[in-house]
Amino acid sequence: MAAQIVPLPRKQPEASIEPMLAITASGMNQVNQVILDRMQSEIPLIPALAGHLISGGGKRLRPMLTLAGAQLVGYNGTRHYKLAAAVEFIHTATLLHDDVVDGSDLRRGKAAANIIFGNPATVLVGDFLFSRAFELMVEDGSLKVLKILSGASAIIAEGEVDQLTAQRKIETSEERYLQIIRAKTAALFAAASRISAVVAECSEDEERALDExxxxxxxxxxxxxDALDYDADAAQMGKDRGDDFREGKMTLPVILAYARGDEEERIFWRAAIMGHRSSDEDLAHAVTLIAKHGAVEETRERARHFAARAINALACFPDGKARQAMEQAARFAVARGY
Known part of the structure; x- marks a missing residue:
């Protein structure tokens, strides 16, 4: 019987990504070597542009999930190294494409690839990394793994298109918003976790648990x-604060503040989301309204709920370093300030 979901406490000083980093450190060395090898090309621009982002200091949480999941289920092979690299290539490709779509200036605290190399090169190198990811999947030889990761790639693209069509639409509902983030973000987290159970030939129940x-x-x-965009400065986030605001993205803090605001506030939000109120002063006003209605904290509260569900999904696995690290990663995801 599955354990009951226990909401995570608001203050979690023990929340840390360090246990996850520790148990995956050796494996990530193998993954990083695959990444380094497979991002090479006879066309110098490709490794230069890909390396700009890949070496940019990201947490690499998604490939770590594949490695941690493999430890959780007792897998002792090596297939998961290439697959974790494929996961990272898929993620990196989507970031490159996102920065072009969003017109981003910063990524992980430094100039975005599209600012340095231009939009055409950034899109094409993103395509190259997608292709490399699929090469790695095919080399693995598992049709089930290929189905999971290719399916996730399609869902991510659908989520990005869905987000684009919802952009600057003040009527976007919380349900629609959750649908978008389940596709554009959660699908790859799920696939990265699930494939570790596939290579270990685990039961369907264990696969589903890691997917969940x-x-x-x-x-x-x-x-x-999305909460941090209205709650942290650019130095913490590694991107321009207010990016979502200026791009007219209807994220949960805005959806909540708009729903709870009076008519004067709603007039402001309608103008802002349409792009008519996008100055620094307008952003400051938006942050004030979001704070007034507790929208950042409530967004974090929803995140704690989903983190608790993630932890609950691991209840079918034996306790140990891997499970504890994965539980800590869920706590870290909601306690972090960057």
Whole structure:
């Protein structure tokens, strides 16, 4: 019987990504070597542009989920190294494409690839990394793994298109928002977690448990990202504060503040989301309104709910370092300030 979901406490000083980093450190060395090898090309621009982002200091949480999941289920082979690299290539490709779509200036605290190399090169190198990811999947030889990761790639693209069509639409509902982040973010978290059970030839129940863990962790992670856009400065986030605001994205803090605001506040939000109120002063006003209605804290509260569901999904696995590290990763996802 599955354990009852226990909401995570608001203050979690023990929440840390360090246990996850510790148990995956050796494996990530193998993954990083695959990444380094497979991002090479006879066309110098490709490794230069890909390396700009890949070496940019990201947490690499998604490939770590594949490695941690493999430890959780007792897998002792090596297939998961290439698959974890494929996961990271898929993620990196989507970031490159996102920065072009969003017109981003910063990524992980430094100039985005599209600012340095231009939009055409950034899109094409993203395509190259997608292709490399599929090469790695095919080399693995498992049709089930290929189905999971290719399916996740399609869902991510659908989520990004869905987000684009919802952009600057003030009527976007919380349900629609959750649908978008389940696709554009949580799908890859779920796939990265699930494939470790596939290579270990685990039961369907264990596969589903790891899928559930990753999916809920992904939702929690994105909720906190969206909260931080109205709650942290650019130095913490590694991107321009207010990016979502200026791009007219209807994230949960805005959806909640708009729903709870009076008519004067709603007039402001309608103008802002349409792009007519996008100055620094307008952003400051938006942050004030979001704070007034407790929208950042409530967004974090929703994230704690999904993190608790992620932890609950691991109840069918024996306790140990891997499970504890994965539980800590879920707590870290909602407690982080960056």
């Amino acid at each position: 863990y990753g999916r809920n962790l992904g939702v929690a992670f994105q909720l906190v990202d």
